[in-house]
Amino acid sequence: MADYPPELSAEEQNFIFAELKDWSIAHGLAVRPAPSFIQQSQDPSSVLATTAPVTIFPSLFPRRCFEDGLSIQKAYNELYSAIARDEEWLQGIVEELVDVDDFVAKLWQTHLAVKKEGYVQDISLGLFRSDYMVHEDPSQTDPLPGLKQVEFNTIASSFGGLSSQVSALHRYLFALGAYPSSTSSLVKADALRQSQSASRLANGLAAGHRAYGESKKGLPLCVLFVVQDPERNVFDQRHLEYALLEENDVRSFRVPFGKVLAYTKLDGDRNLIYNPPHSPSTSYEVTTIYYRAGYSPDDYVKEEDWEARLHLEKSRAIKCPSVLTQLAGCKKVQQVLATPHSPHLKRFLPDDEVASQLLKTFAPIYPLDKSDAGLEAKKLATDSSSAVRYVLKPQREGGGNNIYRKAIPPFLQKLPETQWPAYILMEMIEPPPLKNVIIRNGVVERGGVICELGVYGVCLWRGGSRQGEKGEILENFEAGYLLRTKGDQSEEGGVAAGFGAVDSCCLV
Numbered sequence: 001m002a003d004y005p006p007e008l009s010a011e012e013q014n015f016i017f018a019e020l021k022d023w024s025i026a027h028g029l030a031v032r033p034a035p036s037f038i039q040q041s042q043d044p045s046s047v048l049a050t051t052a053p054v055t056i057f058p059s060l061f062p063r064r065c066f067e068d069g070l071s072i073q074k075a076y077n078e079l080y081s082a083i084a085r086d087e088e089w090l091q092g093i094v095e096e097l098v099d100v101d102d103f104v105a106k107l108w109q110t111h112l113a114v115k116k117e118g119y120v121q122d123i124s125l126g127l128f129r130s131d132y133m134v135h136e137d138p139s140q141t142d143p144l145p146g147l148k149q150v151e152f153n154t155i156a157s158s159f160g161g162l163s164s165q166v167s168a169l170h171r172y173l174f175a176l177g178a179y180p181s182s183t184s185s186l187v188k189a190d191a192l193r194q195s196q197s198a199s200r201l202a203n204g205l206a207a208g209h210r211a212y213g214e215s216k217k218g219l220p221l222c223v224l225f226v227v228q229d230p231e232r233n234v235f236d237q238r239h240l241e242y243a244l245l246e247e248n249d250v251r252s253f254r255v256p257f258g259k260v261l262a263y264t265k266l267d268g269d270r271n272l273i274y275n276p277p278h279s280p281s282t283s284y285e286v287t288t289i290y291y292r293a294g295y296s297p298d299d300y301v302k303e304e305d306w307e308a309r310l311h312l313e314k315s316r317a318i319k320c321p322s323v324l325t326q327l328a329g330c331k332k333v334q335q336v337l338a339t340p341h342s343p344h345l346k347r348f349l350p351d352d353e354v355a356s357q358l359l360k361t362f363a364p365i366y367p368l369d370k371s372d373a374g375l376e377a378k379k380l381a382t383d384s385s386s387a388v389r390y391v392l393k394p395q396r397e398g399g400g401n402n403i404y405r406k407a408i409p410p411f412l413q414k415l416p417e418t419q420w421p422a423y424i425l426m427e428m429i430e431p432p433p434l435k436n437v438i439i440r441n442g443v444v445e446r447g448g449v450i451c452e453l454g455v456y457g458v459c460l461w462r463g464g465s466r467q468g469e470k471g472e473i474l475e476n477f478e479a480g481y482l483l484r485t486k487g488d489q490s491e492e493g494g495v496a497a498g499f500g501a502v503d504s505c506c507l508v
Ligand code: ADP
Pocket: 131, 133, 150, 151, 363, 391, 393, 396, 397, 398, 399, 400, 401, 402, 426, 427, 428, 429, 430, 452, 491, 492, 493, 494
């Protein structure tokens, strides 16, 4: 396995490259070009697309880890839906953050404002993604590699659309015989895993749509994608929209977050009515709001954007996710669950067997507060010899926000200690070394890589936004996977943030 993937001759590489770039565009494995990559005068109407960053080969991934990740997804869905339903517990988490994190504070205020008027929709939808790396710990008695969770995403979990396409691309290249024959003992039909993420995530949105029921006014129904503008990763989202219509017969529309107040209104029953700019006299009733924006402070440029969020949250549409579900995805929640000896997991997952399976995937995470664990973390993070084994994370999503290893002590030194509790300190997961070839912006890069497995999950539940309600899970299923691969010189792995590539699993 050490010589996987093999070196390619110039002719082999040219052939694969030619196949890959045409297949990618033909199948929407694509992104809009970066503004820096193309001059506006060359593409005044923004018609151009380019191949998404991908790996040439599917990366080797331990079969047992892959299967573990997929099989525990339903338990993770259950865990995070239970957290989202437990307002009192979440309040305790948020209270530790409100003074040090304005964004979390604003989200919480939005929840309180809706609560004051009364929630009119008690169904919530989560399209989740649990991210992992393979971890080998030679000091353990069980040297088999295991999965350790990097993070759990509860909002705008992306790449489900492109992931289905990249696993199909690798299967195409294999079926064509494009890979050198020396790979045949590894790259086999039953080792290449097709991700069903586009289709299954669309099924999740369709489940929300159906659970909403009919329009009492007899209006046509739709799902609303609330998006960033501009959005380079638009085709990833388009795959979900097309699967929603083609496989589930559900219509959806895209609205930039900044245009929500212009194109939607609430009627007297707080139904969310969408009047599309292309046909303002047509009214659709929105069943499900799918947020692909609103997860980052950068999305809230002006006070009106918070009004827009409140407006959507107050509506009778099902939110994917609700504010409380978004807050459940805070890194702080993951830390509270994973701090050594934490009692919290049991509160949400009473079944010991299930809880212990999830527990095995937790890497140690510490708070940076005045608790015992916090004081231990302070020692670890401020000493440069121990800090190199850690990553420091704020309560942010979307990549590019973390502080790694030796950068941690000087970072903390500059940060007033009152601000430290906004961060969590997590042990770095050290995956086994692998190699691959990444194609990004037409440039071929070969070298050591790090792979991150994401497992998608769909959960639809009732209850929780009203006090004292326990709630009921209506749908819970695993929804395919994502493999993201980055050069081993980069700490970050975000594809959209420009660090990684989409990949698929070759199980070994
Ligand atoms: P975000 O919500 O911004 O995606 P993540 O927690 O996923 O934040 O961190 C971003 C990236 O940093 C990950 O994709 C991964 O490459 C790297 N990373 C984060 N935590 C760890 C960790 N504990 N061990 C190794 N790499 C990590």
